[in-house]
Amino acid sequence: MDRTETLLIADLCEGDETALAPLVERYKRMVYRLAVQITKNHADADDVMQETFIKVYRSIHTFRRDAAFETWLYRITVNEALNFVKRRERRRECTLETTVETEYEATARHHAQLANDPHTQAEKSELRQYVTEAVNSLSLKHRTVVILHEFEGLTHAEIASILNCSEGTVRSRLHHARKKLRTLLKPYVDAGVI
Numbered sequence: 001m002d003r004t005e006t007l008l009i010a011d012l013c014e015g016d017e018t019a020l021a022p023l024v025e026r027y028k029r030m031v032y033r034l035a036v037q038i039t040k041n042h043a044d045a046d047d048v049m050q051e052t053f054i055k056v057y058r059s060i061h062t063f064r065r066d067a068a069f070e071t072w073l074y075r076i077t078v079n080e081a082l083n084f085v086k087r088r089e090r091r092r093e094c095t096l097e098t099t100v101e102t103e104y105e106a107t108a109r110h111h112a113q114l115a116n117d118p119h120t121q122a123e124k125s126e127l128r129q130y131v132t133e134a135v136n137s138l139s140l141k142h143r144t145v146v147i148l149h150e151f152e153g154l155t156h157a158e159i160a161s162i163l164n165c166s167e168g169t170v171r172s173r174l175h176h177a178r179k180k181l182r183t184l185l186k187p188y189v190d191a192g193v194i
Helices: 003-013 017-039 042-062 069-090 103-115 118-137 140-151 156-163 167-190
Strands: none
Touching: 003 017, 003 042, 017 042, 017 069, 017 140, 042 069, 069 140, 069 156, 118 140, 118 167, 140 156, 140 167, 156 167
């Protein structure tokens, strides 16, 4: 944690509401990206992001200052997103046609358009669609681990801390998720698409 972040957290703990805005500005992209990957819906990700920062404000007094703020924020975001998905599934409002366009995919799409190569753009779009559909088909617990490890670059220990489970559980879920992804994407690998 850098000095500015430490001071902002201290101010927020003392009730200074203005300290929240710089923290939101610093972490909103990370929170949104993670939320949209878990919820598979941009509008839901907006709601999760809002709830996450409300929870940060209300729960800042529970933050252990010897821990990493980013890891604490990941945990809140993941929990809020998972709870949101579970509530949505209970209400049976889940839509399967929702596509996720992450920051990385938007950048890839932008570069393909800049290259003005319709063939390259079509290939990247098709590849994105295959991978997104495969990841989205995973169970929520497996999809969450894949997102945190493969897309967010977190270690097994960090994921275990965020999900409040053992590193062995994280490794097991990641192993099973990768195995399923290999099976789902095998036809595309064999066809030379991936």
